[in-house]
Amino acid sequence: MNDEARSLQREFFRIDEDVIDRVQHLKSRLMKYAETALETVFDHLIGNPDVAHYFEITDNITYLRAGMLAHCDELFSARFDEHYYEATEGMGERHAKLEFPAHVYTAAYSNMFARIVELAMADRRSFKTDDITALSRITHYDIELSMGAFYRHIMDKRAALSSDAQKIRHLVD
Template sequence: MSPISDSDLNGGSSRRRRFDPELHQMVTNRIFQNVQSRLRLDSIDDYTRERLQAFQPTIAEEMYAILSDFYRHMTQFPQTRKFFVNSDINVLKTRQSQHWQRLFSAEFDREYISSAVRIGLVHHAIGLPLHLYLSGYNRVLCDLTTLAIHHYAGSLASSDTVNAIIKVVSLDMDIAISCYFLAENLRLKSDDPTVGLV
């Protein structure tokens, strides 16, 4: 689930595809149209935003350590290590840190949606299986909730912040899953001119 640049699409797995800017624009538009209803459905309200913004400085302080642990863990396994072969881990840490900071700013504007969609589509394009992508989310989510519990020492703010973290990480995961399904659906339609014909 680490942000990967367009340049990381070169070489490696035979399943890798070129990043498609038109697909990125199409999926961004589709998701952005529905983001407000998703926020309401997930109860991401003003109080949720306040909790995230209050916790954002703590995340900024600890994110490098969390991401260092994340990459150390993910590069232990052959099925995930191969996706980092030609990548600069420090660059990936910087990009991923920027993504998490954008998420926890709780703006959920078009810039955030566009960034989240780009990340989802690039991971789809390099052929990263969805279950491995979600495993990465799980790893960081556990670390972030543990950080909140320790930071607030079991107070009400701890519970509310953990709830806020789960809500927005779930939203980010939802966008990633949507990218996979939309990209695959649109790819199949473009490959088969009969799809969608009555």
């Protein structure tokens, strides 16, 4: 996707200069909330029988926590540059390689977003409606990009496997 298409995509999500400025201004608070929110995200994942085995391994959580915080740092910088788009593509690809159902990622993301909002509203300097709206716009955009990459990588893998299967059938027949 070229820069013009990405710009139109952000425009469709109503990510304008006000949204970008607002999120950039809130970044230090958002990062603090994200660190705290990750605790409940991992607790929730550990409690899910479909994925608990993966999240019971401390090294996996350490790796994922660092990756998620790095991605939050990138997202809350709201630069939407090539580095950001590469990061969302990479995140989708890594998720696809784990082969968990898509709802695991969207639920974890949704739960983290909800926890960040809860923390922001409980803070003595609670968020304004425009702050929540800005955060909502960029996080929905981010999940769209990440899950789009997730599905692209799954489809590419299936296409490659199908192609390999056809080659094998051709050799056997």
